[in-house]
Each structure stands twice: as C-alpha cells, then as structure tokens.
Amino acid sequence: MEGEREAPLNDGDNGELLKEENENGAEGAAATEEPAGTRDTGNGGVPHRDMQCSSCVEDGTNALLKPSAASMDRQRTSELSTLDTLSIHQLAAQGELSQLKKHLRKGENLVNKPDERGFTPLIWAAAFGEIETVRHLLEWGADPHALAKERESALSLASMGGYTDIVIMLLERNVDINIYDWNGGTPLLYAVRGNHVKCVEALLVQQVIENHILKLFQNKGLE
Template sequence: MEGGGAVADLAGNSPHDAGARELRKEGESGAGGAAAAEELAATGAPPGCLRPERDVSRVDHGDSFALKRSNALTNRQRGNEVSALPATLDTLSIHQLAAQGELSQLKEHLRKGENLVNKRDERGLTPLIWAAAFGEIETVRHLLQWGADPHALAKERESALSLASMGGYTDIVLMLLERNVDINIYDWNGGTPLLYAVRGNHVKCVEALLAHGADLTTEADSGYTPMDLAVALGHKKVQQVIENHILKLFQKKELE
C-alpha cells in the first residue's frame, strides 16, 4: 500500500468489535462469564497485532497503526476494587483479571501455582501483556514483583512495552524500561514501541522512548519511519519532539 491510501489507512480509526468477540470466547463458561466478558470488552480492545477492518488488535503493513485509546474508564479508574459479583469473577481467566485490574482475585489465582504468573493464552499473551495493554499500572507493578517476565513475546511478537506504548501509558513504559526490555522490539509487521506511540499521538510516551534511546530510523512494513508517520498523520507536537531530539543528537555529536 503506497501514497495517500497508506496515509488514509494509517490515520483511520478501527472499531473494537473483534476485541469484544475475543473476550466473549474466553468468557463463555456461563451467563456470568459472558457478562464479565462484556464488561471487559467495554474497557477497550484486547492486545495483539492489528489487521485492518478485521481485528482491531492487529497491525498489517502499517494499514491501521494503533489501538485507539478507549474512552471507557477502567474499573480502577472508576474506583472499583471489584466490578462484578463474586460468582462472575470466579469464571474469569487470569488474563481477564489482569486486564481489568482485579488485584485481589488475581492474587488468589497466582497462589494456585507459580507458573500462572507467566501463563500464556491461546495467542501467547501473558497477564502482564494484558495489564500493560489496558493501562493497569498497579497490576503491572504487582505482576513484575511476582515474577512476571517483562521480556515475554506473544505469538506475533507482541510485547508489553509495545502495547503500553500503543495506549500511551508512559508510566508503564518507564516501568518496563527499568527492567531492561528491548526498546526497539518489533512485531511481525515491523511495529516498534516508538512507532506505536507516534501513531497514537502520545507525546509524553514518545519523549520517554526517545530519551531512553529508541531508534528513529526503524521503518514499519509500510516504509514509514517515526518522523514520516508523524508528518503523515499531522501530529505536530510529536514532530516537534522528534525534531528537538534529532537536534540534541547533532549537538552532542559536534561536541565529541
């Protein structure tokens, strides 16, 4: 895909329908499970690689370059420690609990076995990746303390860092970078944390990634560098951040 068509698709918004379908599949253990899946679906699409017009959580050759940040408040943002009846919570998987930030129930699950903290779902996503994708910072913090692997990659190389960058969750991004994760990790479509942050117009996240050494020359499969993408989408503040960073790099080189 080239030219104006690529730019138009990069700038396009994607619905969350596929994410809701995925959650319904995981919650089909009964009426309560289905209700919980709907509740989780309301917080946004689950993580993964985006496939335009088919799966909001997939990226294909730059055609749809981000999960659009949900306007729906998460349970923790609403001040809810428990957002569903206990019987319903019992039907949720450890991944759904992580995505919702249901810490007390998550702790109960983790006590059942040490291997659960890095348990993968059918797409290879871990509880940490889910929590990072939904911006559940306290859940991310606790999972890391419990031994969650911040370097884990899902089947299509999705990472906690990439999905946190996609959502613009700068505090989570910084927390993961403190664990020495690969800042330039790419998925099978060439998406990197910086490219996802630029696509989402997440200025603070872009600043944080650049400050920690993110590569400005990496191209998505569409051929866009981070600066190309910022210009194509008209993200002027992000452009300014990148330009300032490049200027600092040149000034540093001149002093060497």
Template sequence: MEARGGEELADVRNFQAVNANAYISESRDEISIDNMDVDEDGLFKHSTTLTNKQRGNEVTVRPATLDSLSIHQLAAQGEVSQVAAHLSKDSSLLSKQDERGFTPLMWAAAFGEKAVVDFLLEKGADPKTIARERESALTLASSGGYVDIVESLLKHGVDINTYDWNGGTPLLYAVRGNHIKCVEALLAKGADMTIESDSGYSPMALAVALGHKKIQKVLEDHILKLYKPTTTPT
C-alpha cells in the first residue's frame, strides 16, 4: 500500500445500497466501500470506488423498482425473495461477477446483509471468489465490521489471510475500521498477526498508529495467549 503523507484525513463514507424507491442522481455517482481511507500519515489507503454505472445504475428520470435492479443490487438491498426469483430463472447468476469482479455474495457481504449471505452460501455461492483488485467477501465483511458474516464465511473455508492489491488482509481491514468483534473473530480462527500491508504496517503497528487502544489490547492479549508457557518453570 502506498503511503501518502501530508494528505488530510478523508471522511469515512459508509457503503450504502441504492434505495429501490429513490431517484438515482448524478450527485451520487460515486459511492465508496470503506475498505481503507487515507489517514493523516498516509498509513493505509484503499478506497474501492464504485460508480452507479459500474453497478448498473444508469441515471434515469424514473424511480428505480425492484424489477429493474440487477441481482447484485438486490443482494446489496437484502432482497432475499427477489434474489431467489432471479436464480430460479438463471442459476448462473449465482456466481456472476460484475465489472469489478464482485459477485452477489460479495455485495451482500459488503452491505452486511446476513440473510442474503446465508441464502447464497446455501445455494452454493463460492465464498472464495476474488474480485479484480483481489477483494474478497471476507475482506469486505471485515472492513464493514459485520462479524456475523465474517464468522459465517470462515465456517465455509475461506482464506483467512487473503490479501488484496495493496496487501490488505481481513485482519488489517478490521483493525483499520476499529471493528473489535471482527478482530476477535479473525484472531480466534488463526488470522496471521505478522502479515504486513505493502506500506509496512502490521495489525499491531496499525492499531498503535491509529490510536485504537481497545484493538491494541485485544491484539496484546492474543499474543500473550499464544506465547503463554505451557509448563511452570522450575
């Protein structure tokens, strides 16, 4: 990951689904997934920006309806019944990747739609799919702080240490977002604390740099647990 010293701390923008009953306007042309934002010292940057066009949301003068949304958008909206209807007509949509390589499962994970995630996994969606810039469903869920989805994905054998184009792992993203429960869940399943981002930050170093003291404590406790002597010295 590239360091960008001197840049101001960017606003953390939540990755929000398109309201099916709202007008799609040019003013919302760029919507960000809070994967990584720029911090004051350029510690860690990765902002995956998805435009309405990339998401299939062409600007229109009419309100969007559920019938007009793609399966990716429906997954992000949490529309389980509509997603099921699409799959009943075309089962290949289960693994269909959009322009950025995101599958319906990845969209559901990014938006915290647990019911859709569970439904898609039950239908056989591959949780190990990697998008164009190596984003994964686990990375997106960890970045958003959706611990229930993180735990569900981990039960399906995903790579807990998967990394994206700039070296960000699920654990690093959870630390960056100050998502304590996600950090704990990832550590409990064996996430590697020694992996560093391309800019050289380990999870601990990142937590210290960002002042996430509770995350630091979780990481410290985990280290002590890992290296606690199994026998009492004589």
C-alpha cells in the first residue's frame, strides 16, 4: 500500500543476504583470476609453467619435435649424396677434406686441375680461408704458384680475404708477392684495401727480406 514501509530485515534475513553477496563476489573474483600456471612471478613478465604443464610438454610436444634415428640417417645420407656430386673445386671451397681426398684419388694430378675460370682447388680453398684444406692440398702436391685465367693467385685471394695464416703458409712456399692480376692488383694492394693489418705486415716483412736478398746478390755481382 502507498505510504506503507517495507518491513525491516531481521537478523536471519541479513545473514542470508550477506552470504549471497559473498558467494557472488567469490565467483566474480574467480572469473577474473589469472589462469593457473601462467601467473607473473616477477621475472620480467615471463609466464611460469607449473610442474604438471612442464611434464605434459616434455612427454607430448617435445617428443614430437625430437627427430627419429631413421630421419637423421636419411638426412645424413642425403648430405653425403650431395657431397658426392660436388666437384673438387666446390669441396675445396667448403673445406670438405675427406670427400676432397676421395675425389683426388680418382685420377692423376687432379690436385692442380683448373675449373672453367682457371681456379685450382688450392685457389678456391685460399679464397674461402679454408686453412686446413690449403695445408693438405700443399702436402698433396698443389702448386702454390698457379695462376687463373685472369692472373688470380691463391696469395692474392687470401690477402684479399685477410687470411693471414694462409698468406704466411704460401709465402713459405716462395710465391711471388709482387704478382699482379688483370686489374693490376697485387697481394699487398688487396691487403691494404681490405685493412687487413696482419696480412700487410706479413707481406711487407717478406718484401723487405726479398729486397735485402736481392741487394746482396747485386752487390756480390759488382765485386
């Protein structure tokens, strides 16, 4: 009726109302709570996986990602098959020593065989900084004095790449440090252009030694 007041709630009604509000608040909090196992642990926002999730990943997804022994064998067989189709020049450039040695056994003097550009296996190995391949090729009889069609040499290409150890190894074989290519470039010039300080030092030392020896011979001839 109009003007009639609602009856005040008794203590029992108050308890029921509070209980209902608490339950609704708990449900709301549960709905907004972060998923278990992904709560921020203060390590830069990286989610933390609980032990149960980790074991699931290890037993499930990781197991699928691990390659089987059969697939690894197939991959290795494919790689070996690819290596078998490469030329001695490609093998030298890639430093594939075992395959290179296998190919060189197939014929005489293949160690100095030039490709279409006149590059020998030694020139290719020196150009790509394959020091162990260079060492073995020299031991197998590779000619360090060989020149390609445009007068490229193992020494000039090693100097261009800054491969000091290879430069020194070739200098020990008495290669000509003043050899020039089609562009008029010398090993020293390429080392300077590339800012390869150690190569420059090695070449300059060798040049000083050769000039000194040359003067000694000239002076002896004048006596």
